[in-house]
């Protein structure tokens with residue numbers, strides 16, 4: 001089991017229970033396929049964790065890249081589709 005820490009609530013969870021966001025050459029990609037490599041950050045499938053991560057600019061800090069405002073909508077789409 002691969003465990004990762006959520007950047008919103010800071011709890012450790014199984015990788016499959018978290019949304020992955022990877023810095024793909026400067027562009028944050030939500031749940032990328034296995035051929036995308038880069039710095040990654042993880043969030044629970046939970047709106048409060050997404051809100052917390054955006055409020056504190058955690059995604060930008062972890063990925064070391066600027067995060068477009070559309071990313072939050074993409075993450076909320078992942079919640080709806082999960």
Ligand SMILES: [Zn+2]
Pocket residue numbers: 006007008009010011043044046049
């Ligand atoms: Zn969380």
